[in-house]
Amino acid sequence: METKTYLNEQKERVEEALSRYMLKVGGEFADHIDTLRYSLFAGGKRIRPILCLAGARLISGTADNDEAVLPIACALECLHTYSLIHDDLPAMDDDALRRGKPTNHVVYGEAAAILAGDALQCFAFDLLSNSDHIRIPPQAMLEIISVVSRAAGPLGMVGGQYLDVVHEGREISYDLLRTIHRSKTGKLITASVLAGGIAGGADQRQKKNLTEFGNAIGLAFQIVDDILNVESTTEALGKAAGSDSARGKATYPAFFGLEQSKKMAADAVDSAVRSLNGFGDDAAPLRALAQYILTRTK
Amino acid sequence: METKTYLNEQKERVEEALSRYMLKVGGEFADHIDTLRYSLFAGGKRIRPILCLAGARLISGTADNDEAVLPIACALECLHTYSLIHDDLPAMDDDALRRGKPTNHVVYGEAAAILAGDALQCFAFDLLSNSDHIRIPPQAMLEIISVVSRAAGPLGMVGGQYLDVVHEGREISYDLLRTIHRSKTGKLITASVLAGGIAGGADQRQKKNLTEFGNAIGLAFQIVDDILNVESTTEALGKAAGSDSARGKATYPAFFGLEQSKKMAADAVDSAVRSLNGFGDDAAPLRALAQYILTRTK
Numbered sequence: 001m002e003t004k005t006y007l008n009e010q011k012e013r014v015e016e017a018l019s020r021y022m023l024k025v026g027g028e029f030a031d032h033i034d035t036l037r038y039s040l041f042a043g044g045k046r047i048r049p050i051l052c053l054a055g056a057r058l059i060s061g062t063a064d065n066d067e068a069v070l071p072i073a074c075a076l077e078c079l080h081t082y083s084l085i086h087d088d089l090p091a092m093d094d095d096a097l098r099r100g101k102p103t104n105h106v107v108y109g110e111a112a113a114i115l116a117g118d119a120l121q122c123f124a125f126d127l128l129s130n131s132d133h134i135r136i137p138p139q140a141m142l143e144i145i146s147v148v149s150r151a152a153g154p155l156g157m158v159g160g161q162y163l164d165v166v167h168e169g170r171e172i173s174y175d176l177l178r179t180i181h182r183s184k185t186g187k188l189i190t191a192s193v194l195a196g197g198i199a200g201g202a203d204q205r206q207k208k209n210l211t212e213f214g215n216a217i218g219l220a221f222q223i224v225d226d227i228l229n230v231e232s233t234t235e236a237l238g239k240a241a242g243s244d245s246a247r248g249k250a251t252y253p254a255f256f257g258l259e260q261s262k263k264m265a266a267d268a269v270d271s272a273v274r275s276l277n278g279f280g281d282d283a284a285p286l287r288a289l290a291q292y293i294l295t296r297t298k
Numbered sequence: 299m300e301t302k303t304y305l306n307e308q309k310e311r312v313e314e315a316l317s318r319y320m321l322k323v324g325g326e327f328a329d330h331i332d333t334l335r336y337s338l339f340a341g342g343k344r345i346r347p348i349l350c351l352a353g354a355r356l357i358s359g360t361a362d363n364d365e366a367v368l369p370i371a372c373a374l375e376c377l378h379t380y381s382l383i384h385d386d387l388p389a390m391d392d393d394a395l396r397r398g399k400p401t402n403h404v405v406y407g408e409a410a411a412i413l414a415g416d417a418l419q420c421f422a423f424d425l426l427s428n429s430d431h432i433r434i435p436p437q438a439m440l441e442i443i444s445v446v447s448r449a450a451g452p453l454g455m456v457g458g459q460y461l462d463v464v465h466e467g468r469e470i471s472y473d474l475l476r477t478i479h480r481s482k483t484g485k486l487i488t489a490s491v492l493a494g495g496i497a498g499g500a501d502q503r504q505k506k507n508l509t510e511f512g513n514a515i516g517l518a519f520q521i522v523d524d525i526l527n528v529e530s531t532t533e534a535l536g537k538a539a540g541s542d543s544a545r546g547k548a549t550y551p552a553f554f555g556l557e558q559s560k561k562m563a564a565d566a567v568d569s570a571v572r573s574l575n576g577f578g579d580d581a582a583p584l585r586a587l588a589q590y591i592l593t594r595t596k
Contacts (some may be wrong), residue, residue, distance in 0.1 A: 028477055029453055032460040036452060086416060091408035110389035111463045114412065115456050118384060121416065122451035125423045129443035138436035145427035145443065153424055154334060154417035155327055162330040162413045179326055 003288040007050065014049040015041070017070040018077060021127060035108045035116040036123070039081050042099040043238075047221075047293070048080050048192040049073030054285040055196025055210055061282060068135035069199045072144060075124040076192045079152050082120035083161070083188075085113055092165055093243075100238035125149070136199050144195045151191035160184025169248040177250045181222040182215075189221060190214030193286070209275050213286065216272035221293050223265040226251035227258060228298065237298050269294045301586040305348065312347040313339070315368040316375060319425060333406045333414040334421070337379050340397040341536075345519075345591070346378050346490040347371030352583040353494025353508055359580060366433035367497045370442060373422040374490045377450050380418035381459070381486075383411055390463055391541075398536035423447070434497050442493045449489035458482025467546040475548045479520040480513075487519060488512030491584070507573050511584065514570035519591050521563040524549035525556060526596065535596050567592045 018040060023033050052073040056065055088095040088103040089110065096106050105113035128145050136144070150156055160183030167176070190211055194202075197210040226244065230253050234241045244251050252261040272290045276283040316338060321331050350371040354363055386393040386401040387408065394404050403411035426443050434442070448454055458481030465474070488509055492500075495508040524542065528551050532539045542549050550559040570588045574581040 023452060025453065028461055028474065029457050031464070032452055032457050035460075082416075086412060089409075089412065091412060111387075112460065114384060114387065114389060115460045115463070117416070118380075118419065119452035119456040119460075121419055122447050122454075122456060125443060126447040126451055129440045129447060131440070131444065138440050141440055142427045142429070142436050145423060146429065149420050149424040149427060153420035154321060154330055155323065156420075158413050158417040158420060159327045159330050162333075162410065162417075163326055165409045165413070166329070176326060 003292055006285060006288060007292060010050045010053060011046045013053075013066075013070070014046045014073055014077065018074050021071060021074055023123075032112075032115070032119065035104065035112050036120055038107060039085050039098075039104045039116060040078065040120065042101050044077065044081070044099060045296070045298075046077060047289070048076040048188065051189065051192040051214075051217075051286075051289060052076055052196035052199075054289060055193040055202075056200040057196075058279060058282050058286060059197045059200030059202045059206055059210075065200060069196060071127045071130065072136075072195055072199055073192075075127040076148070076188070076195065078120045078124040078127065079148070079157075079188065082117040082124070083152075083157055085117040085120070087161060089113060092161070093247075095240055095243070097234065098239050121152075140198050140201075144198050147191050147194055147198065148188075151187040156183050156187040156191075157185075160187075164249075167250070172250045174255055177252075177255065180250075182218065185222045185225070186215060186218030189218035193217075205278075209278060212275035213272050213290075216268045216275060217290050217293050220265045220268035220272065220290070223252045223261055223268065224293060224296065226253055227261055227265070228296075230258065232297065265294055301590055304583060304586060305590060308348040308351060309344045311351075311364075311368070312344045312371055312375065316372050319369060319372055321421075330410075330413070330417065333402065333410050334418055336405060337383050337396075337402050337414060338376065338418070340399050342375065342379070342397060343594070343596075344375060345587070346374040346486065349487065349490040349512075349515075349584075349587060350374055350494035350497075352587060353491040354498040355494075356577060356580050356584060357495045357498030357500045357504055357508075363498060367494060369425045369428065370434075370493050370497055371490075373425040374446065374486070374493065376418045376422040376425065377446070377455075377486065380415040380422070381450075381455055383415040383418070385459060387411060390459070391545075393538060393541070395532065396537050419450075438496050438499075442496050445489050445493055445496065446486075449485040454481050454485040454489075455483075458485075462547075465548070470548045472553055475550075475553065478548075480516065483520045483523070484513060484516030487516035491515075503576075507576060510573035511570050511588075514566045514573060515588050515591050518563045518566035518570065518588070521550045521559055521566065522592060522594065524551055525559055525563070526594075528556065530595065563592055 025033055053066060053069055056069040084098060085104045087093050088098055089105055095103055104116055160180050163180045164184055193214045194210050197207055228237060229241060229244045232241050269290045273287050276286055320335060323331055351364060351367055354367040382396060383402045385391050386396055387403055393401055402414055458478050461478045462482055491512045492505060492508050495505055526535060527539060527542045530539050567588045571585050574584055
């Protein structure tokens with residue numbers, strides 16, 4: 001399997017599905033929906049939905065299930081996109097560029113951007129409970145909603161962003177850095193692959209393996225993010241390069257230097273791959289995703 | 299049944315449950331959780347959770363079910379509170395006072411207030427899917443999550459707030475005013491009583507009756523809100539009185555005058571009460587709630 005081809009195919013599937021599920025309304029609500037679509041279709045990598053699909057495929061062993069998993073995959077992308085819109089707000093990171101385009105609030109204003117994020121978060125749970133799309137047993141869907149809402153909530157993504165914001169420009173311990181990264185980024189990545197696994201019918205041991213895999217690639221993902229913020233350019237990233245250092249943010253390179261950080265990211269990916277040892281060849285897509293996370297350039 | 303006693307008892311139950319479910323964490327996340335608790339325990343009327351409990355009790359005919367319905371009731375209050383925190387933000391209504399206390403962003407700053415709202419929205423769906431609390435059949439819980447997420451989402455509460463914000467100070471039609479009210483306020487009120495009904499095992503006809511009831515009291519609620527904004531004082535309301543007129547907001551009194559608006563609110567409550575005709579004496583709490591919505595003073 002060629003990783004690049006696989007990722008592109010999956011990305012197209014996710015975007016086709018997002019487009020299909022996304023509300024199509026005329027009348028009064030059309031402008032509001034446009035503000036959601038603007039950020040949702042601004043060209044993300046779609047890593048979380050792809051992880052979800054790969055987790056489901058690994059456990060169920062069939063592609064027949066993919067159509068049933070796509071709403072879950074899309075819900076994860078809605079949650080991720082909402083978090084980006086809110087992170088970019090003037091009151092938070094105040095970023096003008098995201099995925100190479102003006103951020104939501106730059107285009108639509110602050111109030112509309114706050115509401116676009118609010119709406120996308122809510123729409124994610126609409127997707128996760130929509131009986132028109134969902135073909136997974138109700139008990140498994142409730143478990144997925146629980147896993148996802150905890151990963152995105154006050155002790156997960158939102159809590160991590162809170163810690164990130166309040167500690168900006170202040171010296172923090174490595175322990176706190178890890179907590180911020182794990183909660184802000186790692187938990188939703190873990191939830192993505194785990195939600196897929198639950199949709200595929202994972203047993204307890206499989207859930208444990210997928211959780212370990214998700215935690216390890218989540219760590220690698222964030223370290224690589226920190227490294228790219230130092231080494232890449234704004235043009236390549238599609239968002240402001242060098243911004244962490246300018247803001248005095250604690251990062252892996254700031255703690256350990258670039259070379260050691262790269263080694264830590266590679267170690268995390270090795271550990272992720274090891275956690276899939278029990279799965280054999282079926283885990284090739286997840287292994288490829290782990291390698292991609294290490295070698296990505298944006 | 300004395301309405302005031304009933305409402306107070308139910309309010310206490312809801313607040314006791316909210317306190318029980320609300321995350322109790324020390325360590326890094328404690329400060330963030332405090333920002334949620336601040337607004338959640340700032341003394342609301344708890345109308346949505348009380349409607350939910352009353353809807354469930356009406357359908358199931360027993361109080362035995364109450365403990366199972368409380369997490370749903372509390373989730374509705376979390377959603378309502380998140381919407382208040384975001385509505386009050388400087389980029390939206392820029393209100394400094396809510397429920398008689400400084401608004402969330404006045405106390406914790408804008409970034410923390412945005413995140414407190416984000417976290418409360420997410421926590422609502424955690425509550426709705428948490429197997430520690432939930433005792434309702436999974437299929438009914440998924441239906442409740444679907445009803446609630448649609449009521450709160452881009453074509454519901456958030457969409458209504460978007461329309462409210464973008465039309466502030468502009469002349470709008472009565473049709474648009476109704477759309478704004480119904481989506482911003484009405485849909486979550488309807489979802490509250492309907493979610494309770496579904497939890498109680500409502501059939502299609504009962505769901506239809508509860509939806510009609512919810513729509514009618516939702517309308518009455520908003521008309522009375524508009525009237526109180528004109529007739530009451532900031533002290534009595536616990537939030538800024540006279541603010542609608544100062545901002546050039548379209549309201550029922552602005553369209554129809556105070557007397558006609560009062561008549562319209564009373565008519566809506568009559569219509570709500572009529573939609574419960576099939577239920578007999580068991581519907582007394584919902585009828586009392588409808589009357590309370592008409593005669594409330596804050």
